[in-house]
Amino acid sequence: EPEVTQTPSHQVTQMGQEVILRCVPISNHLYFYWYRQILGQKVEFLVSFYNNEISEKSEIFDDQFSVERPDGSNFTLKIRSTKLEDSAMYFCASSDRSGRQYFGPGTRLTVT
Amino acid sequence: AQSVTQLDSQVPVFEEAPVELRCNYSSSVSVYLFWYVQYPNQGLQLLLKYLSGSTLVKGINGFEAEFNKSQTSFHLRKPSVHISDTAEYFCAVSDNQGAQKLVFGQGTRLTINP
Numbered sequence: 001e002p003e004v005t006q007t008p009s010h011q012v013t014q015m016g017q018e019v020i021l022r023c024v025p026i027s028n029h030l031y032f033y034w035y036r037q038i039l040g041q042k043v044e045f046l047v048s049f050y051n052n053e054i055s056e057k058s059e060i061f062d063d064q065f066s067v068e069r070p071d072g073s074n075f076t077l078k079i080r081s082t083k084l085e086d087s088a089m090y091f092c093a094s095s096d097r098s099g100r101q102y103f104g105p106g107t108r109l110t111v112t
Numbered sequence: 113a114q115s116v117t118q119l120d121s122q123v124p125v126f127e128e129a130p131v132e133l134r135c136n137y138s139s140s141v142s143v144y145l146f147w148y149v150q151y152p153n154q155g156l157q158l159l160l161k162y163l164s165g166s167t168l169v170k171g172i173n174g175f176e177a178e179f180n181k182s183q184t185s186f187h188l189r190k191p192s193v194h195i196s197d198t199a200e201y202f203c204a205v206s207d208n209q210g211a212q213k214l215v216f217g218q219g220t221r222l223t224i225n226p
Binding site for chain 1: 144146148154155156157158161163202204206208212213214215216217218219
């Protein structure tokens with residue numbers, strides 16, 4: 001089965017630093033997403049991306065967050081100035097038009 | 113906007129017993145429904161999905177779920193669980209307008225006792 005990959009698996013950063021989380025979606029997919037899961041809580045939608053622009057974002061996705069698809073394969077999430085409350089597992093997902101989203105294994109972000 | 117309620121935060125069952133994990137949703141539009149499983153320290157794996165057609169859907173690992181539109185429910189069932197089914201289970205909904213965001217429930221931790 002095709003896979004979404006994410007790097008790094010674990011990122012530790014200091015408060016106020018910028019981080020970039022990377023994802024390689026499934027190659028023929030058109031829709032891309034970022035979700036996060038704070039420890040012990042439910043998975044929350046952050047942003048969706050289609051046709052090289054954001055199609056929807058949640059209230060969590062404020063000006064500190066940005067997404068980019070810099071080439072034909074990568075999809076990145078940047079947090080400009082991390083806060084302690086950004087510590088979470090971040091999942092990337094991609095889908096075709098069927099509605100099924102394939103999730104990556106996640107990046108655990110720890111902000112100290 | 114959609115929302116999902118998983119009524120049980122934890123469900124302990126004995127091995128080989130049947131299990132039902134409950135999920136209710138609310139939405140003003142037609143929806144797609146999903147169950148995902150998360151094993152410890154791993155990502156989300158799709159168990160099964162309802163997009164249209166038969167209201168009884170079968171997924172991987174012997175799980176099935178039934179879409180009940182009148183009760184706005186999508187409960188997950190397995191007739192006989194194994195130790196390896198110990199995991200967190202998430203119900204999710206999206207509207208059916210193309211590939212839309214998923215809205216997840218709080219999750220149900222299924223613990224299988226020997």
